[in-house]
Amino acid sequence: MTSTADVSTATAGAGAGPLWLARVRLGAGGPLARVRVADGRITGIWAEEDAGRQLASGEPVFDLAGRTVLPGLWDAHVHLGEWAAARTRLDVSGLDSARAVAEAVRERAQEALDDGVLTGFGFRDGLWPDAPHKDVLDAVVPHVPVALVSQDLHTAWLNSACLALIGRVGHPSGLLREHECLEALAALPEAPVETVDRRIEEACRAAAARGVTGIIDFQYGDTVTEWARRSAAGPLPVRVDAAVYPSYLDAAIERGLRTGSPVDEGAGVVRVGPLKLFTDGSLNTRTALCRDPYPGLGDTPEAHGIQETGTEELVALMRRAAAHGIEPAVHAIGDHANTVALDAFEAVRCRGRIEHAQLLSAADLPRFAALGVTAGVQPRHATDDRDIADRHWAGRTDRAFAYGDLLAAGARLEFGSDAPVSPLDPWLGIASAVGRTGDERPAWHPEQRVPLAAALAASARGRRLVRVGDPADLVVTDVDPREADLTTLRAMPVFATMLGGRWTHGPA
Template identity: 60%
Template sequence: MSDPRSATATPASRTSLQLRNVRMGSGGPLGTVSVVGGRIAAITPDVPPGPVDDVLDGQGRTLLPGLSDAHVHIVQWASARRRIDVSTAASAHEAAQQVARSAAAAPAAGSAGEPLVGFGFRDGLWPDRPHRDLLDWAGERVVALVSNDLHTAWLGAAALAKLGRAHHPTGVLREQEALDAVARLAQVEDAVADGWVADALRAAAARGVTHLIDFEYGDNVRDWTRRLTGPQPAVRITCAIYPEHLEEAIAAGLRTGDPLPGSAGLARVGPLKLFVDGSLNTRTALCNAPYPGVPDETQAWGILQTPPHELERVMARAAAHGVHSAVHAIGDRAGTIALDAFERVGCPGRIEHAQLIDAADLPRFARPDLILGVQPAHAPDDRDVADHHWAGRTHRAYAYADLLTAGAVLQIGSDAPVSPLDPWRGIAAAVHRGGGADREPWHPEQAIALSDALTAAAGGRSALRVGDPADLVLTDHDPVDLAAHELAHMPVHATMLGGRWTFRAT
């Protein structure tokens, strides 16, 4: 897969600037980085002579390659920033009451057809179950609650009626049904959604992000082509393709890594997104051992969303036209199926999540041209659910140290809105395994070195190099000096994209 940073971010410019008195990489020496025309032109211990257009005195701050979030659902993240937070609910009853209280506090919300949406519930350990009856207080108002992993939608009567499913017995939809329902209920005008996205990208830039892969459920090529007619985004975008849009992409001659027309390198065609299984919290991740207490024996091991023969057929079709695949696989059985497909098709691409690993598969993850998109910030969030539903197997869960030792290539993402679009959370979780003031690290043997985490969170860039695009982040502290909770909340002083500032602290 080509490097999304391989072109400059803006039309060619000879603007020059110097970043003086900066620490060049974590633990590196102090010096000056000169930027000309959007690229790093020189790295020197002293200030080079001659005039420049702009100077920033870093005052000893640390300069790093810009961060890349390798897995984002950007419209859902932009929307989730405006939704009702139900992530602290300890039961279905409590989640329903949290939304009810928010609705009572803002009675105008939900008018004019706008739904009331709660986001972030985790029902894997709840003593009760979500049910439409718990949302009866809403009356004719459209109410929907979306699980933290996006794989479950819990709907009230009005929401079900709007979808033509008024007689659904529980109001709980899972997997593709849930994704489709939320997309329909939360749909807004393009201009509104685009404004939310632009705001979310500015917030991402403030955390040092210079690139993301957008796995939003939709026609991402179309949507990003439209957005690029407006102001330049604060972050480079690689936009995924979904199977229903594959033939259209092939007909247009789009290949993974191609710049979108008119994007000046700011947006590129990404991989084809395919699903093998579901998620841990929903107990639909496909595993080699059954989940405890699942009443439906046909789904006790999780679910298979795309059979192997169909997965391989679609991957081969895409590969024949230069489109790589990104395969969602969370359970250990799903990971094996995904690896089998890559071996049989013989194409480059990605496996997304890889949360539970079959130990026999570890060497196979070192396959050339295969990238693992992982989300370390999920580990501290999921540890209790995993300890229950994957009991006795969690030494193989979020097994980043084992994967690196085996030769796998990792890229860190957030899966926002599943976790916030903030790479520092993922970096801290990868290095410290969720350890903090209140809990011991979870399987600390799977922690990885800070240098490896920084590389995985920067799309593979491990150092500042002359000739690279000036996609950079300047942090107030050297990451190596910080404890887990401090690293997760790293203060960012400035972010640069192709030589232009996308964020500067006041």
Template identity: 55%
Template sequence: MRHEPGTGDVPGARTSPSEQRHPRTTTGAVLLRGARVLGGPQGWARSGDPVDVRIEHGLVSAVGPGLSAAGAEVVDLDGRTVAPGLWDNHVHADQWSLARRRTDVSGARSAAEAVALVGERLRTDPPAPGETLMGYGFRDALWPEPAHRDLLDPVSGDTPVVLVSGDLHQGWLNSAALARYGHRDHPTGMVRESDFFALTTALQNVPADRLDAFAADAVHAAAARGVVGIVDFEAPWPLDAWARRIAAGADALRVVAAVWPSRLDDPIARRLHTGDVVPGTGGLLTTGPLKIVTDGSLNTRTAYCHDPYPGLEGSAHPCGMLLVPPSELEPLLRRATANGLDVAVHAIGDRANTLVLDAFAATEARGRIEHAQLLDDADVPRFAALGLVASVQPEHALDDRDVADALWKGRTHRSFAFASLHAAGAGLALGSDAPVAPLDPWIAIAAAVHRTADGRERWHPEQEIGRDVALAASAGPDGPIAVGRRADLVVTDADPAVCDPATLRAMPVAGTLLGGRWTHRAGI
């Protein structure tokens, strides 16, 4: 199924007749009285005059002034804005659920500060004997000294310590953790890329019921921010976990579950295609695309670029790391396409993006490029020409602006190039890459339209996109609010089309409806 650009561009769901008859929605009618509709037929420019929105059997059944309240729960919105519910188009749900409970080292400006945070946690709230102390969020590209196992060992002793980088592409381990996880002889304790991805599975080895509880908590927190759906790229394939969680009551979101190459045989054997609804989930769970990671990240200095990174000249990987070369990528794309699966390919560096675009062109595969952070000018129009969606994470531009200025000096005018992609006709899908950024589409929207959040000058404002574009790229596959549309809606206390940037980023959400069912309600 080829995605149409400009509507949020998440893999759509082809619903079976049984799921159509028995969706996980409310059968009772709801009348939203006095709503200002944003993202309806009039577009995203500004909420209009107050009207009523009637919902029946999980669908919008009428929009207009003075609608009948017969048989309906009446909710007086008093002029609040109603918009299509939001999607986060790139999430690692298990890692997000766990990161919310890990020691936060994101504020460390040096290795020494990170070590001090670890030491404080060990003194005040040590893990149980035998457990690993987990931290999350460090960004070391601009630290004055390199991170090293020898810095962690004096404060941690025999307690295994693993700090996960903010970009998820490396981990900083002390000697006890290196021994526990099979890297005893690692020279520095900085485990990167494929080696770290393999280690991540062991780090997430918590009892399923405990992880499910963490995920359920994260689901409801997302619904409180107006989120109605996520695309989950958790490795290797989270589909069955989500079926279990939804059955147990974690049913406040729609979930598209991507599969990684190590499990590609599974959806093929089960004859599941991208967009297929999983039976028994009330229409909430669908099969997603094949996820392939072809290069690294900016902070880890492994995003695959044409030019070398400062200070890495003469190293083994001066221009970053190509993790999946074309000789491996193209067969994966062909196999996915032949079996009804779209493809979502991670590419951050400009050289990686060129190679991925070449592979899509050679195979005629369908899908999207994840991140697309640094692009050659000549590659920008190729997204639209190939029918590909640019799945981007605007908050990364703000988190990484200083790193990009240092490591991609002279090239940042073509990094995080949202306006250029949109002007060239590419469909945009906004996300967070949670836990790399918070699972909160309002943060992504605000970053896309106003490229600063800390009082500094906007960073490359020429690449900002309009609020209408950003809102549409976060609004999911159902299109404008209209009769017959699924009632996946968000109610906000401010008008997202005209509020100030700070309010947009911290948007007060009064309610969220999923298929006409309240998943969050506050003050209405």
């Protein structure tokens, strides 16, 4: 507990008026406390029995009846536009073959379609007995354009009508991967801006209902400008760090944008995020860049995956961005890709992040801490991809999703979902990190478990405690996470969420 003397050290910030949170627990089994919030910050914390004499006349009090208060949660890797759209699309994530997906498409084709295109999301063909092909879709829906996006966002599966719509008549398979996938999806008809913004608003409010107070948005496009516009339209339910992509880097530099600088005219909710760069593809598409070849593909260069950005170009982009205060966030999934990314950080000597870090060489584990590189990881991927990893990374999974080893090596972890790759729900990631299983099976590589306290901190950008002077970004849970089993942790009941002293979920 802090004393009244601590109040004088609190810094003021923008936010709602004074509010007292009464009868809260700031730790497992700890005594009841009372928290004062003012001007968007925590200005005092007292033991409940000592708070009465500190209560100013007329300041509202909200009784939380012994619920647990934790630092607000962040999702450190989201593609929010894709996630918002995926919430409206045909969900094919649980289907186990190309034919099963085609049947689901046939049923959905009877309904009205947005923009005349039947869109679906979530297929995972890495373990399928049959191959996705345009002919499979043409057989059930020959005339309606169909566009299906894989769970990892690295593959698009289109029928002939959709290929014709985007000018790809004659494509041999309708299965487009990596850059070809991104180009195809960008060519599809776009929803009106009003529709996109409405969906994003709904997705943000759903995230706030799960305790989320901030995200790093890696949606492709002029993300900084888009979020500044949304913030100008009204208060946002979450803080946003908006990523910059290489095609927008020169414009960002000309505007004087720097990672961490606010871009929403004083509100301080939208900030410039990192520069997103790619070294490789993904596990499910077998394009993650690995030292060993994928099984059954021989030992050709292609059998090891792909390098999306050449090493010299990667270093040059990182160096240019860092010189102007924009920190890199480098996508790296395979072990070779992670070495390439870490080598680039060593050459440039700048702060930044590696996104995913799914397969690591033992020699690279200590380099994260030594170079000051944050590992932006998605624990739900470990439980979702365990079977695919067992097949395609056979004999190497002891160093796959190696969060325990990263922690032991001193690395800073920040958890995300990669939504829509997995749902934008931090509790699912926390439970996956703690339990290393997402179903009834035993833990997968339990030696890589993360202690609950570390998992909560990694989901809150390192914040472990509710402290005087911190922003009043808080989550209130009905159950103390430290007393919850895995099932309860995944479905954690969130009573309320506060952002800068205003409720974004729960009490009005």
